[in-house]
Amino acid sequence: MSTTIEKKPPSEPKTSFFSARHKKLLGDPLNDNNPITVQVLGICSALAVTVKMAPSIVMAIAVVVVCAFSNLAISLIRNIIPNRIRIIVQLTIVATLVILVDQVLKAFVYDVSKQLSVFVGLIITNCIIMGRLEAFAMANKPWPAFIDGVGNGVGYGIILVMVSAAREFFGSGELMGYRVVPQALYDTGYFNNGLMIMPPMALITVGIIIWIQRSRNRKLIEDK
């Protein structure tokens, strides 16, 4: 659960918008350094909002937006933030963004915002966001910080969508609210798995995803 401060090499030449380094910033959190499956951050919201796909996609987008723009904002003012109150400053910016996202959801996707209820507000406490602010945005320029935020938000979102797809498919026989398990199968005695709707199955699904990822990704296998 630890994050290391990624200091930029001091004499880096001017980089283009999508240099190899930026691609790495974007790509790393998707797999090698995924915030959920590798850093094991932001688990509680991942468990709570993944019963259906639609709310988890909205939640994923919300986290991407908050993560990217809080990284950007902190990075822009990183040189003038008084060191002693930096955590409070980070928290204020994250909270502001979360309230904005919550208000926008309430105005334009009311149904989904009711389903997500308190979890949008709890993005404030999502360790991924504060972690990236402390570890990356405080020490990097705005554009890389923005990309890093998008990368980590998407890394979180991918897992959310995968877990919710599995849970909705096995738990309700639907995907995005559309029935995909044919009625014929139910007629032959197939049942939706009620356990998949319960929170514990989210944890087990995340565990299975971590297992598959570790068995395929050699870099993640720890030395004995």
Next chain:
Amino acid sequence: MDKDSNRFTFIFSSIMVVVVAILLSVAAISLAPFQAKNVRIEKMENILSTVGIVAQNDEAEKLFDEHIVHQVVLDVDGQPTTADVAAFEIDLKKELDKARTGKASSQLFPLFVCKKQADTFYIIPVRGKGLWGPIWGYVALESDMNTIYGASFGHDKETPGLGAEIDTPAFEKQFSGKKLFNDKGEYVSVETVKGGAAPANPHAVDAVSGATITSDGVSEMLNRTFTSYLAYFKTKRTGADQLARSN
């Protein structure tokens, strides 16, 4: 200036707070109309759901105008008033507050008259207290002013899995067919009963297990609300009573 000095820290935090406050106020004010519209639509959907009309977002307003043929506002004596407020705009919370602040005589009670095909239903909004916060709902009565056709409930922050169960179809469905008046025409309301209501009892439904206070809140809310409408029911029921006596 030294960015770690006390002076700079104060200046920095003051500016930050002002900027954030302005940003949030602008957002709140500019989004308020959209949010208010969503709340209105949700209220329409809830009212319509008691008579079994399911409205998707966009149709709610159209269906509401189509089916709700009358909006009646009653005064404390159960007489329709000519108050120039639509029943839909009445804030039940404010009306209930009036009772607590000694202005009970000016309370208003909204009622929606709904036509679905040939049937007429009377939809009554209810509001009461749960365990953690307010609970509310809508109850549709058939035109005999006695039989409940359907009910829908909502809550703010009842415990998930316990009190929050009152807004599930399983709980709401129980109310269909229940009666407010007994065979003698006396008012008895509908109660939630712990440990399960006898299926034949027309005045009781199963309480939610483990949610005594929320369930009692539902009973209290229904009983109190219907009491306020009794005089109005009477004017509508005279016809029905005579019919029953002549049988």
